[in-house]
Amino acid sequence: MKKIGIRVSIQRGVGLALSVAFATLTMVAPTSYADDSSSSLASMVSKVHYETLPNGVRVILYNRGIAPVFSGAVVVRVGGSDETVGETGISHLFEHMAFKGTRTIGTNDFGREQRLLARLEELALESNAGQNLSPEQREEWDEIHKDLKEIWVSDDFSRRYEKQGAVGQNATTDKEFTKYFVDLPRSAFEFWCEMESDRLLRPVMRQFYQERDVVLEERRMRSDDDPGGRLYELLLGVAYQRHPYRAPVIGYEKDIRSLTATKLEEFRKKYYVPSNIVVSVVGRVDPKEDMKVIAKYFGALPKGPEVVRDVPVEGEPEGERRATIRMAASPQVIVAYAKPNYPSPDDPPLSVAAEILSGSKISPLYVELVKRRQLAAGIGNEEGPGNAYPNLLMFGATVKAPHTTDQLLRAFDSVMDRFRRTGPTQEQLEIAKRSIGMSFLGHLQSSQSLALDFASSELMYGSWKASVEWYDKMSQVTVEDVKRVTQKYLVPDRRTIATIERNQ
Amino acid sequence: MRTRIFTTFLSLFVAGSIGCSLGPVSSERGALSRADEVSQFKPIQPEEWRLENGLRVVYLRDDELPLVKGRLFIRGGSLWGPDSPVGAVSAMGDQMRQGGAGNRSADTLDQQLEQLAATVSSSFSTEFGGVSFSSLASDLDQVFPIFADVALRPRFEGDRLALWKGQSLESIRRRKEDPSTVASIAFTQLLYGDSPYGRVSVDRDIQSISRDLLVSLHQKFVKPDGGLLVVTGRVDRAVVERLVEDSFGSWKARGELLPPAPAVNNEPKPGIYFIELPFSQASVQMGHLGVPRLTPDYPAIDMFNEVFGTSGFGSRLMQKVRTDLGLTYGVYGGIAPAVVKGVNYVFLQTKAESVAPAIEESIGVLSKLQSAPPTEEEMEEKRTAIQNSFVFNFDAIDDIAVRNARLKLLEYPADYDQTYLTKVGGVTPTAVQEVAQKRWDPNKFVIVVVGNETAYQRLESAMGDKNNPLSPLTLRKLRFESAIVMP
Numbered sequence: 008m009k010k011i012g013i014r015v016s017i018q019r020g021v022g023l024a025l026s027v028a029f030a031t032l033t034m035v036a037p038t039s040y041a042d043d044s045s046s047s048l049a050s051m052v053s054k055v056h057y058e059t060l061p062n063g064v065r066v067i068l069y070n071r072g073i074a075p076v077f078s079g080a081v082v083v084r085v086g087g088s089d090e091t092v093g094e095t096g097i098s099h100l101f102e103h104m105a106f107k108g109t110r111t112i113g114t115n116d117f118g119r120e121q122r123l124l125a126r127l128e129e130l131a132l133e134s135n136a137g138q139n140l141s142p143e144q145r146e147e148w149d150e151i152h153k154d155l156k157e158i159w160v161s162d163d164f165s166r167r168y169e170k171q172g173a174v175g176q177n178a179t180t181d182k183e184f185t186k187y188f189v190d191l192p193r194s195a196f197e198f199w200c201e202m203e204s205d206r207l208l209r210p211v212m213r214q215f216y217q218e219r220d221v222v223l224e225e226r227r228m229r230s231d232d233d234p235g236g237r238l239y240e241l242l243l244g245v246a247y248q249r250h251p252y253r254a255p256v257i258g259y260e261k262d263i264r265s266l267t268a269t270k271l272e273e274f275r276k277k278y279y280v281p282s283n284i285v286v287s288v289v290g291r292v293d294p295k296e297d298m299k300v301i302a303k304y305f306g307a308l309p310k311g312p313e314v315v316r317d318v319p320v321e322g323e324p325e326g327e328r329r330a331t332i333r334m335a336a337s338p339q340v341i342v343a344y345a346k347p348n349y350p351s352p353d354d355p356p357l358s359v360a361a362e363i364l365s366g367s368k369i370s371p372l373y374v375e376l377v378k379r380r381q382l383a384a385g386i387g388n389e390e391g392p393g394n395a396y397p398n399l400l401m402f403g404a405t406v407k408a409p410h411t412t413d414q415l416l417r418a419f420d421s422v423m424d425r426f427r428r429t430g431p432t433q434e435q436l437e438i439a440k441r442s443i444g445m446s447f448l449g450h451l452q453s454s455q456s457l458a459l460d461f462a463s464s465e466l467m468y469g470s471w472k473a474s475v476e477w478y479d480k481m482s483q484v485t486v487e488d489v490k491r492v493t494q495k496y497l498v499p500d501r502r503t504i505a506t507i508e509r510n511q
Numbered sequence: 512m513r514t515r516i517f518t519t520f521l522s523l524f525v526a527g528s529i530g531c532s533l534g535p536v537s538s539e540r541g542a543l544s545r546a547d548e549v550s551q552f553k554p555i556q557p558e559e560w561r562l563e564n565g566l567r568v569v570y571l572r573d574d575e576l577p578l579v580k581g582r583l584f585i586r587g588g589s590l591w592g593p594d595s596p597v598g599a600v601s602a603m604g605d606q607m608r609q610g611g612a613g614n615r616s617a618d619t620l621d622q623q624l625e626q627l628a629a630t631v632s633s634s635f636s637t638e639f640g641g642v643s644f645s646s647l648a649s650d651l652d653q654v655f656p657i658f659a660d661v662a663l664r665p666r667f668e669g670d671r672l673a674l675w676k677g678q679s680l681e682s683i684r685r686r687k688e689d690p691s692t693v694a695s696i697a698f699t700q701l702l703y704g705d706s707p708y709g710r711v712s713v714d715r716d717i718q719s720i721s722r723d724l725l726v727s728l729h730q731k732f733v734k735p736d737g738g739l740l741v742v743t744g745r746v747d748r749a750v751v752e753r754l755v756e757d758s759f760g761s762w763k764a765r766g767e768l769l770p771p772a773p774a775v776n777n778e779p780k781p782g783i784y785f786i787e788l789p790f791s792q793a794s795v796q797m798g799h800l801g802v803p804r805l806t807p808d809y810p811a812i813d814m815f816n817e818v819f820g821t822s823g824f825g826s827r828l829m830q831k832v833r834t835d836l837g838l839t840y841g842v843y844g845g846i847a848p849a850v851v852k853g854v855n856y857v858f859l860q861t862k863a864e865s866v867a868p869a870i871e872e873s874i875g876v877l878s879k880l881q882s883a884p885p886t887e888e889e890m891e892e893k894r895t896a897i898q899n900s901f902v903f904n905f906d907a908i909d910d911i912a913v914r915n916a917r918l919k920l921l922e923y924p925a926d927y928d929q930t931y932l933t934k935v936g937g938v939t940p941t942a943v944q945e946v947a948q949k950r951w952d953p954n955k956f957v958i959v960v961v962g963n964e965t966a967y968q969r970l971e972s973a974m975g976d977k978n979n980p981l982s983p984l985t986l987r988k989l990r991f992e993s994a995i996v997m998p
Contacts, residue, residue, distance in 0.1 A: 076902055220838075224860070405685075
C-alpha cells in the first residue's frame, strides 16, 4: 500500500537509460550513453521470454544475476479499486489467507477439517460474520475451533518455503494488484511452481477468523495510530467522491469485521482466473527447461470467465477541496492535484514537473520551504494512489514549528505560481530527467522488483513493454511540455488539500 | 506511473550490455540439474590491498550497470564521543556531506552532484561511520574527488548546521506521535542507562552543538587507521588504484586505534514501565541486556533465534501470538549481540484490550523453550533453512564486497563464512535449550508498554490475579517527553 512519505533527504541517482537527456546535458559531464540505448533495448526485448499458456496465464522470464537464485512473482490484477463499500479490504484479507495453505499443506486431516470448516461457516453466516454469536453458537464455535486446532499445522505453507531457503517471502496488495513474491535458490524452482499453483488452485480458508483479527491489528498500526496514515486516508476520501480509490486498501474496520470465508471464496472465483494472472521469474532462469515446469503447474489452473470491471467514474474535479483532522499530532500537509493517468500523454511531463519541483535539494519547493524559509522539515512527492484510473500528483510536507499549515501553504502557492508562470529552465529539465532515471537504478539490481514490475506492467497495459513507451515519452519531454501540464493540472481548482492540525 | 514503470524500463537499457558478463548461459549449464547449479556454486571473492597509511581497499568489478559505488568505513562513533551534547557525533556525520567540502560551498556541492546525478552521503553512529558515493562510471573522475573531499575536508558551514538543528528539533518534537519510537527510546534508556549506549538526544543537546565541536570530532575520528574502503562497479582495478592513491594516499595515519568500547555497567531494574499515550494499540518492547558478538555459542544462538522469533512465520513467537491467537500483526524476538552487551528482546504490538495476554503468551513461548528442547524435526527445518538460504549472502556483487568489509571491520575470524554452516549443522536441540536457559532470564525483563488508559487498566487487573505470571512484577508509569524522564 502506498503512503505518502516525507522525504527529508532523497536518494538520488543518474539516468543511465536517459540517453536523450544525456545527449543534451553538456554543462558538466558529457557522457556517451546515447549509442547504447536503442541497441540495448532491442537486445533486452529479445532476452525476455514471454509466453501465454493455453489457459491464459502469461509468463515472463528474464535471466540475470551472478548466483543460482531466482525471484518468483505471481501477480493478480485485483486490489482496492475493484472493491465496493461493504466489502472493502477483501483483496488484502484474501492475500493474507493465501498463506494459510491448501488441501495438502497446513492440515493433517483435510476431510475432517472440511466438514468442521463448513459448519463454522454456517455459524458465521447465521451470526453476522461471527460478530453476533449467541451463547449456544459461541459454545459450538469454540468447540469447533478446539477440534480444528488439532488438525491445523500452523504456518505450514511459509515454513515449507523457509526450509527451502526462501528469503523475503511476502505479498502486498495495492489499489490494482495483489503480488506474491519470494526469492529462492534455483534448486527450489519446481517446488515454487508447485506451491504457488497449489495456492491459486486449492487454497483453504482455514484460521480465517484469527487472521481477520490480525488484519484489524494491522489496520490499527497503519492507519489509526499513524498520523500520516490517517491523513492519507482522509485525503483519498475527499479527493475521490465516487471512485473506489477513496477507500483504504486495508478496508474500513466495519467492512473487515463483516467479511467471511464464504465471501472470500466467491471473490477468488471471480478474480483469481488465469487471464488475470501473470507469473514472472527473474534471476537464474533457463526458459526452455523452466517453461516445461511452469506449464505443468500453472497450466493446470482452469479457465474462468474474463474479469469484467464496472468501476464508477470519478469525473473532473469541480474546484478546490479541503479537509482537516484535528488531533494530538504535529501539523502535516498533503496537496494533491487531480491528473490523468498513463497512457495520457500528459502523464510523463507531470512526473518530470514533480521531480523538478520537489525531487532534490536544489528543487524550488525544497529550497524555498525547507532551506530558505524553514517552514517545513521536509517535502516530497508521490503519484498515486493507483495507476489504472485518473490519479493524483501529491506533495507532502511536515510543518516545522512554530510555523503553521497556512504559512506553509502560502509559501507553497507562491512557488507554484511562479513555476506556472515561468516553467522550468532547460537545465532543471535535464537534471530532473536524469535524476528520475537514476533514482530507480537500484531497483535494477533487485531481481524481485524487476519480476514484480514486468508482471504488473503486463497486467495493466497488456504489455510489459508499456514501460518502454512511457520512458521514451518521458525522455522526450520538453520545457514547453512541463509548462503546459503545469498550467493545466497543477492549479488550485484541481486540488485537494488535507492537513493535520494540532488540537492540544 | 513512475515508481512502477521505471524499474522495468531501465533494465531494458542495461541488459544488452551485460549478458556476457553474467553467470553461465543456459547452453553451458545444460548438463547441470538445478540442484547441482546450487551445490556447485562458488561465490566470487573480492580483491584487497592496503595503502601505506594502513587504509584497506576492497574491490570487486561489476559490469551489470555502468555505475560505480564506493563506501569508506571508519571506526569510531558516539561510544567514544563526548557525554554531552548527545547527538554531536551523529551531527558531525551528517554535516560532513551537508555542510560543503573542499573548495565547494554547500550549495555548490548540492548543485554539482545534481548535475552529475551522483550521490554522496555521510553518517556516523555508535561504532562506525563513513561516507559513500554512487556515480555513473563515466563521471567517476569527477565524483571520486568530491567523495574524498567530503571524507577529508568537510567545511561544516554554519547555515547548514542551523538547518540540521531545525530539522532535528522537529523530529524530536514528533517522537511522541509514533508508538514504536517511544517504546524503542524508553527500552534503550532503561537497559543502558546514562551511558553512551543509552543516552538520547533532546532539545538542549541539539541546540548546544557547535561548529567547533563538529570540526574537533571530525579531527578525532576520521583517520585511515582501522578504516576500510569498498569500491564496486564497472571500473578497472587500475583506475580504482589510481583514484584511491590520488585522493587518499597522502592521508596521514595516526598510528593509534581507538580504545576498546566502554563497558556497560547499568543494572536495569526489572518491571513493567508504562507510558500512557492515546494509541489504540499497545506497543511492547521487553527483554534484558545480552551478549557481545561471537560468543562461543554463537551458532547455537543463531539456531535459537530461528526457532524462537527472528524467522518470521517460521518462528514459534509468530505462530503462537499471531497465527494461532490473532493477537498481533507482528511479533519478533531473539538475541541481538552487540559490541559489549547486546539485547535479548521481544517486540510486538496489540490492541489495548489484549496487552496482558500478548505479553504472557510471548514469555510463555520462551519458557517452553527453556523447559524442553526443540524437536529434531524443528531443528532440521531451521538448519536446512539456514543452509539453503546461505547463497543469498553472495547473490549480488556489491553485497559480497560490503559483507566482506563488515566481517573484517567487526574482526570476525577469516574462516567465518567457510565454517559457518558446519557449525550451525552441529548444533543440537539441547544446545538450543541451553541458550534459552543460560542466555535468558524472564525475571530480569524490563517491559516497556506504550498504550492508552485501557491498556494500563488491563495490565493492572491482570497483575492483580495471583496466578498470572506477570503478578510478581511491579507496574509503574513513566513520563515521556522527548525521552523518558529517568526514574
